[in-house]
Structures are given as structure tokens and as C-alpha cells.
Amino acid sequence: MKRSANIVIIGSGITGLSTAYSLVKKGMNDIVILDRGYLASGASTRNGGGIRAQFVTEENIMLAKASIERFRRLGVELGANFWFRQGGYLFAAESMEQLDVLKKAAEFQNRFGLGTRIVDCDEVRRLIPEMNCKSVIGGSFRQSDGVLFPFPLIFGFAEFLRENGVQIETHCAATGVRRGHHDIEIETSNGRITANLVLDAAGGWSSRVAAMFEANVPTNPVRHQIMVSEPLKPFLDPMVVTLTDGFYLSQGPRGELVGGIADDGPEHNDPAKSSVRFCRKMSGRIVSLFPRLSGVNMMRQWAGFYDMSPDANPILDEIEGFPGAYIACGFSGHGFMISPAVGEFMASLMLGDKPPFPREPYRLARFAKGGRSGEKLVIG
Amino acid sequence: MMVVDKSFVCLCEDVTIDELRKVIRMGYRDIEEIKRITGIGTGPCQGKQCMQVLRQMLAKEWGVPIGDIPFTTFRPPSVPIRFGQWSAGESGESLR
16 A cells, blocks of 8 residues: 555545546546445445435435436446436325425425426326335326446446556555644554545444544434345336335346335344344335235345434535545435535545535534534435 | 366356456455455355355465355345245235
8 A cells, every 4th residue: 555645535435436536537646545344345335226316405406416417427437337227216105294295395306407296196007007006195206316236336436446546445444543744644454644635435434434533523324224136027117215114116227126114123233233124024015015026035135324414414524623634424325326426526625626516505514503404305 | 177267157147257357357355346246146046156166266366275265244035035925924014
């Protein structure tokens, strides 16, 4: 490992990789990315690949809308096929209250030109003929939302970065930081490295990393579970989401069904532990919404973290009192889908350029001032 | 023994010896990374056939005993289980 670099990024997840990509595009290449585990070993290699702009805060909508546009071109730029498919997202309502929530959400989203439509039962049936619409009374649908396959995007980023001189040091944990004379010294499990600029992009571990910079970051890793089925012939074009229980289900590029459901329990935050309760809950919901899937096998189930911030909106900021240190965290389950815009935002911020979005809503200091209205559409 | 490079290691996901060698040469050292790049071990058998071969390849590549090469994390269920079977244990409510 190099002993000094212009920029060190802590965390090789999608946020770190995407920021490094934007930095390279701006002419930087003296960059080292550190990860305590293997490449993108946190939430980025555990997520369901959902890409949507249907949110209820301006903060998330702006980042998501810009990111979807970027995903459309990114595959060609990276030379990586990550199977981005804009089959839409259907938020299904199972009560009048839920439909009201979705109507208000759609109205808000359409102020930003998202083109979200409120759909009735008949249209839900037309969009997803296999779904049993007994409990579903309607929903909101946006065609430009979709899914992608996370791994080829991760490895596409990594290869692009390596070809452009960026070093990715896996199994190398940052263990401490110190202010140098003109730079920042980072202790790692593989020796010391100094840098002019440092980014904390450590996902579920970001508040712990921030503590090394003497910053109190109120994010909290919360475990969520997910599962995958055996591959099936394509039948499910949109991602289906229900508000009742945070259920989501989509069909991936290999034909496999990927989805999750809200679940909590005694094993709470240990990502190594899976729960039978989750499998039962998820399967019960799949069978009730898609009776024909009763004979389909669940292949595998696993867990990962949502790095929750108090308002479920991200924190994209410099770390006050520690010149040269930056943080991008608190993505609350949406980090993957907004990563292209976040990368551009952070790269601009770190190089002293004007970021593409206003800074105030993403600042860490907002929580001390009482916070902003929070994101309600957190699924899973 | 002569090994044909186009031999399949993972029969479920069509991963060949060639493909695995390429990924290893690219510098991916962690078995979890190799699983995610190639898809090895993620098919219907869930790695029961292929993982030992991959571990052996990695051991040879790095000149270490096979015991030093970890398995990927095994995920439940250990055999595929149908959605209908999972949910049958629930009360009737979830099957409404």
C-alpha cells in the first residue's frame, strides 16, 4: 500500500466507489480506497438492486432522479452490463389510508416531474397479471423506476478505478486518524497512510469511523433480511412494494425473485444471524399475493444493514473541526439507488467545486437545529 | 491429470475453470468476491458441488493448504424450501 495519497476513501461500498469514479472524472487519480473486509462487503453486496425515485422528501427525490438518468449511461461508460431494467415500481395500497398516502406522495413527486401515476385495481392487474389483487385496492406506479444487478456494477466500478490508477486495499481497516501538519494521518491494519482529503463512506460502520474524527454522527445500522428464489421464466416486470408490511419483490436478470419484508426480533442487529421467522413471513406474503408461486423454492436468505439517519435522509457533508475530512452516510436503505448523484455531490464538495444540489438539506448540523421532515417510504 | 480449461466447475451457473482463473489473475483474492463476480455456488445446489474445487484452485494458486481457504458463508435454507412449505407452518391468516 502507498504511504501517502491525495485522497483516501474509507469504505469500498457503492458510495466510496461512485465518489472515486466522479473524482477520476474530474482528473484525480491519486486515490486509495480502504475496506475492512472484501470489496463492498457491507450493504452494497447484500441489497436487492431496487432503483426508484418514488420518495417523499425533496432530498431523496433529487438525488434519485439524477441517479436514474446516470444509471442509463453508466453501463456504457464503465463497459459493465449491470442489467438496468426500467420495469417500474408499483407501491400497492391495501387500505384507503395507504392509498391517500400514495396519492399525496405522487402529487409531491410530480412537482419534480417524476411522472408517478395513481393506478386502480384493474391497472394493477394489467401491470402484474400473476398477482392476486384481493387485498390490493390500487397504488402508485412509476415506469422509469426499476432494478439492476448490483455485483456487475460494483466490479465494473472497481475495474474502471484500478485501470485509472486508483488503489483499492481490501482487508485493510482504518483504526484511527490524527491531524498532521498539512494532512491527515490514517492508521490502518496495514500501516499508516497520509492524505490531504479523507472521506468516511463506511456505510453501517460510518458513525464509528466518524467518531475517529471526533464527530458525533447520529446514524445507526439496522439489520434487514432478504431472500432469493430459484430462477423462473420472466413474469414480473415491475418491483412490487406494499406499505402494510414493507414487503418488496422483484424479478432479477437471471429470472430469480429477490425480495424482503419488515422483520424484527431478538437477533436484531447481528447480520450473521438469519431468522426462520423472516422466511415464514416472507413466504406467507408471497403465497398470498402470488398463489402460483407456492411451489417455487426459496434458495437463499441473508441479511445486511440499513445505515439509518434520524430523518432517513442522507448526510453529505464536511466534518466540522477536521479540515479535509468528509462524510457520506445515513442512506437508510437507499444508498445504492442514489449513489451516482451522491458520488458527484461528494466529489464536487471535496474538490471545492459547487455541488450539483444545494448543500443545506444534507448537512449534519440539521439534526442539532431540530431536523427536517423525514423520508417515510423506507421499505424492507 | 490433464484438465481441460473449459471444464465446468459450477454446473448450475455455468462457471468454467478458465473463467475462475481469469478472475483470480485479475487480483480478486477473496472467495466471497469470486462468488459474486462469477455466480459460482449461487445456483440450485448452493455450492455443494463446486466450492471444494474452487478452494482447491485457490490453494494451489497461493501455495497454501486447502484448510487455509475459507468457505463462503453458508446461507439458509440448507436445501431449497418451497414458499408454500414455509408458509404452511403459519396460522391460516398469512394464507388469506
